[in-house]
Amino acid sequence: MKNHVTAGVDGSPESRAAARWAAREAVLRQVPLRLVHAVDWPLDPVVPGIGRQDVDRWADQALAEAAQELHRRHPQLEVTTRCPTGRPAAALAAEAADASLLVLGSRALGGVVGFLIGSVAMSTVIATDTPVVLVRVADDPDGPGTGDGAEIVVGVDIHEAGDRVLAFAFEEAERRGCPLRAVHGWKMPAAYTYVPFFDPENERDIGRSVAHMVDDMLLPWRHKFPEVEVTSNVFMGSAGERLVHASHGAGLVVVGRRLRRSPLGVHLGPVAHAVLHHAAAPVAVVAHG
Known part of the structure; x- marks a missing residue:
């Protein structure tokens, strides 16, 4: 053990x-x-x-x-x-x-x-x-x-199995008795780059859909850790930049790292790389499948 x-x-x-x-x-x-x-x-x-x-x-x-x-x-x-x-x-x-x-x-x-x-x-x-x-x-x-009690910030990826990342973040927040903020950044599908007349309502619809997916991802963890105060921050843009910004005043930033190997070997993803080099708080890197 x-x-x-x-x-x-x-x-x-x-x-x-x-x-x-x-x-x-x-x-x-x-x-x-x-x-x-x-x-x-x-x-x-x-x-x-x-x-x-x-x-x-x-x-x-x-x-x-x-x-x-x-x-x-x-x-x-x-x-x-x-x-x-x-x-x-x-x-x-x-x-x-x-x-x-x-x-x-x-x-x-x-x-x-x-x-x-x-x-x-x-x-x-x-x-x-x-x-x-x-x-x-x-x-x-x-x-x-x-000071004690500073919030923990965790990067959430709706496209990955992030149970290990969320488990680590929620357990840390429970131990410290501090709030937890989940951050997720999303981008418009590449096809929209070629649409000459883009309807802003589409962006709002996608944003609402992504926010619901993040809430669904967090729901079982909210039930498992009812004492942890959880907020979510979903936005269109770079997750790495927003996590770095959120690190100011945070007690810990938690990011994931894929366990899968590429032909060039194991490497960090762009979000983890940005946070590791620019965060203003301790950074936890949690490997996940």
Whole structure:
């Protein structure tokens, strides 16, 4: 059973913020926290004067310092550490296999808005089926502007089986006792591009139909989580842009990632890609079929 939260730790300010966020999440879920530092050896390119013992010592120190800090903040939380050897993305994905959630740090763009997604974080996101949350220093739960009760925003796609995405979002909202906002963007069918005299009423009819489909998609989840206050935001336009806009002031943004592989390998869709690079809140990426 997946009964713990895992956080990647490398001693950076971003990873410390991620560890604090993960600790708060583990307390909410009432599960242990596992801190992981992946040691990539041999170093490539090789760093002169640094041996294996130096790397291991530095990794152990980073883990110990993070664990000690979290013990002080959350004395009741069980914290364990692991230091696997291997490429960081592969090692973190392997560690996430038996976790309910993986939390990683990411650098911010423009001070407090947006993410700078490094190769390790991006590779890890697409290498695991476990939900992954990306956190910046600005998202530190003990930092300014991170009050409890902020709404959770979830991207909804009526064309995909999004049960895993909605389950994650509703469960998070229930744990936190916060509102949930579902966002869906739609576009006019391509054929309408060639219609010389377009009736605006058609657009309104399609918009109403899409809104009904979103409501139908949310209905069973409203019944399952009656305590969660849910609103929906359906509009014509880019879902990625609207989710990024909604991320300002949100406690978490939840987006889906398809599990299907393309001939070029696994990749993120345009909505998840936009949110990961521009959101102003922590982002959870949930893989779905």
